[in-house]
Amino acid sequence: MMIEAKNINFYYGNFHALKGINIAIPANTVTALIGPSGCGKSTFLRLFNRMNDTIENAKLTGECLVNGQNIYDKTVQVDALRKNVGMVFQKPNPFPKSIYENVAYGLKVNGVSDKKYIAERVEQSLVAAALWDEVKDKLHQSAFALSGGQQQRLCIARALAISPSVLLMDEPASALDPISTSKIEELIHGLKEKYTIVIVTHNMQQAARVSDKTGFFMYGELIEYSDTKKMFLNPENIQTQNYITGRFG
Amino acid sequence: MKILERLLEGMFKMSSAITSIVILLIIIFLFKEGFGLFRSPVVEKGxxxxxxxxxxxxxxxxxxxxxxxxxxxxxxxxxxxxxxxxxxxxxxxxxxxxxxxxxxxxxxxxxxxxxxxxxxxxxxxxxxxxxxxxxxxxxxxxxxxxNIGIPDFIYGKEWLPTTTPSPLFGIIPLVLGTLLVSFLAILIALPFGLGVAIYLSEIANNKVRGMIRPAIELLAGIPSVVYGFFGLVIIVPIVQKMGNISAGETAFTGSLILAIMALPTIISISEDALRNTPLALRESSYALGATQWQTIYKVVIPFASSGISAAIILGIGRAIGETMAVLMVTGNGAVIPHSIFESVRTIPATIAAELGEAPMGGTHYQALFLLGCVLFLFTLVLSIISEIISNKQTSKSA
Missing domain, CATH: 3.40.190.10 (Periplasmic binding protein-like II)
Incomplete structure (x- = not known):
């Protein structure tokens, strides 16, 4: 298993945000996390690159394993973990730098100084993010000049450049138009050969289209986790069925 | 109710119109009085x-x-x-x-x-x-x-407004004095101001921030004559001793005081700019394995750079227009400065010091008004630049 959660409980102060979550996600799959707003799916996603560390008064119990290692173990270095577990955020948020510098950023902050290697990785990552052809002639222009969809693919390329094995995506297409969205979905489909992808989404069709497995969260609990096909065609739980068919949420 | 609303609307319209007209009138008055200088003869009247x-x-x-x-x-x-x-x-x-x-x-x-x-x-x-x-x-x-010519004013190297038979109204020593003191002040204030801004926006927790921020705002509320008094009593003797010079009233002393006075402007505007950096941008940086410091200097500062530039320019504007404190600690020698440890005189200090003794309507009086025009143009240019820069900032975050 690439990613495992064992009896995860998470609290924001007194608020019990995640309740006893257990999940096992195999390598090279796309897993969608769905559920109504505030159900804890994003909080859960952010546990796996320790993005919740800086939140004051937050408390975690249980084990988060990536590649068999508990990432909250004291011996784990957070920056090394984040090199292995990339993340793409909801809104396209390129850095105020050139396209090239955006992709090179992760390598540079991790101490890579070999310019030739950086240039190679930038190209490979942009190719992998299906953006290379659109930007190869303007690599040194500001990333703000790109369209929203292009910016999001740039953010994916940026995450790929440091060669992670896991890619966490927090509603990566929710701020994009339908055409850009379908490009991102195609991209996700292609990326699973090399990466293990966990994607949080509000869009049920999107979950059905891109994922192999789906987890349904509600009120901080993982209600159901199974193959996407089974989940959408024949959900075991009545709550899941209500949510999927649109009767709730 | 409807009538009341109309009445209020009319009152607001009126007051904004009156405000605009008053400002316009002041500017017109300033330029009218000032440009009278160029209609005055070189040799004293009569x-x-x-x-x-x-x-x-x-x-x-x-x-x-x-x-x-x-x-x-x-x-x-x-x-x-x-x-x-x-x-x-x-x-x-x-x-x-x-x-x-x-x-x-x-x-x-x-x-x-x-x-x-x-x-x-x-x-x-x-x-x-x-x-x-x-x-x-x-x-x-x-x-x-x-008549006194524009070149006599703009290229004049000497400011001797009371010599007979022909006073000299050369603006260069005053402009150089003003710029020297202001830019030196910003040079001193910037590292401190930026440091404090970064500390407050990135490092300090809410409790510390809640204490420091009001203290800095308090700094902005102290009357400038108090700063001048402080400078005269404390900083002037220190500069005199440290620099081993005959008088501690120098451009450097003025810059120190101005630096302290410009700090609140620089700190609060650049802190706002830094805090405006979207959380998502910081998180993206952390998510790529960057440390907090890498994130600050590679992402947050570049993102806030235009806000920081605006802070610098407004700080300069504050320093250029400052009168009382500078008047008290720079020694007011209206000569072209050759080092920062010499006495200088700034444009506002000149106006404040000399207007009382300049006969109304005379050439000296007109020359002082013209200095006011120059000062006005300086600050106008600075605020236009800062406006352009902050417009750039808003279009970027949009």
Missing amino acids: YGLYINSKNPVTDLNPTQIKQIFDGEIENWNEIGGKDESIYLLRFDEIFSIYSDEELGENYQFLPQKLNNIISENSNIIAFFPKKFMPEISSPTKEIANK
Whole structure:
């Protein structure tokens, strides 16, 4: 298993945000996390690159394993973990730098100084993010000049450049138009050969289209986790069925 | 209810119109008074400079007149005349040449005696009230009394507004003094201000921030005369001792005070700019394995750079316009500064110090108003630049 959660409980102060979550996600799959707003799916996603560390008064119990290692173990270095577990955020948020510098950023902050290697990785990552052809002639222009969809693919390329094995995506297409969205979905489909992808989404069709497995969260609990096909065609739980068919949420 | 609303709306419209008109009127008044300077003659009103009509010199600029009267120019050939030494005759000297009887009651013989002296001395230059020279004819001629020119003001290297017969209104020493003090102040304030801003926005927790932020805002509320007093009593002696100089009132001292005064502006505006960096941008940086410091200097500062530039420019604007504190600690020597440990005089300090003694409507008074115009243009340009920069910032975060 690439990613495992064992009896995860998470609290924001007194608020019990995640309740006893257990999940096992195999390598090279796309897993969608769905559920109504505030159900804890994003909080859960952010546990796996320790993005919740800086939140004051937050408390975690249980084990988060990536590649068999508990990432909250004291011996784990957070920056090394984040090199292995990339993340793409909801809104396209390129850095105020050139396209090239955006992709090179992760390598540079991790101490890579070999310019030739950086240039190679930038190209490979942009190719992998299906953006290379659109930007190869303007690599040194500001990333703000790109369209929203292009910016999001740039953010994916940026995450790929440091060669992670896991890619966490927090509603990566929710701020994009339908055409850009379908490009991102195609991209996700292609990326699973090399990466293990966990994607949080509000869009049920999107979950059905891109994922192999789906987890349904509600009120901080993982209600159901199974193959996407089974989940959408024949959900075991009545709550899941209500949510999927649109009767709730 | 409807009527009340209409009434209120009308009142707001009125007050904004009145405000705009008042501001416009002030600016018009400023420029009208100031530009009167260029309609004033070089030589004091009611006075004239007279020379022998054989003398080929026809006009002199203010600097030359001042140098003649200071004895720096002693020969006519230095200013385009013949090779003979200059004989300078001031009005009061006539009384040591002729007795009161010779000049007659009510000085009715004075014009004639003057003409005599001028015809006897081809190398003379005489400075007299015009009323004693009712008609100018050979052998006397008057130096053409032109108006003060714009170049005399803009390129003038000396500010001597009360010298006779022709005061000098050269703005260069004042502009250089102002710029030197202001830019030095920003140079000193910037590292501190930026440091505090970064600390407050990125590192300090809410409790610490909640204590420091009001303290800094308090700093902005202290009257500038108090800063000046503090500077005079504390900083001036320190600078004097440390720099081992005869007087501690220097450009450097002024910059230190101005730096303290510009700090609140720089800190609060750049802190706002830093805090405006979206959380998502910081998180993206952390998510790529960057440390907090890498995130601050590679992502947050570049993102906030235009806000920080605006802070710098507004800080400069604050420093350029500051009057009282600078007046108290810079020594006010209106000379072109050669080092930061020399006394300088800024434009606002000049206006504040001299307006009281300048006769209303006179050239000196007009010159001070013109200084006000220059100051206004400085701050106008600075605020336009900061406006452009912050517009850039908003379009970026949108």
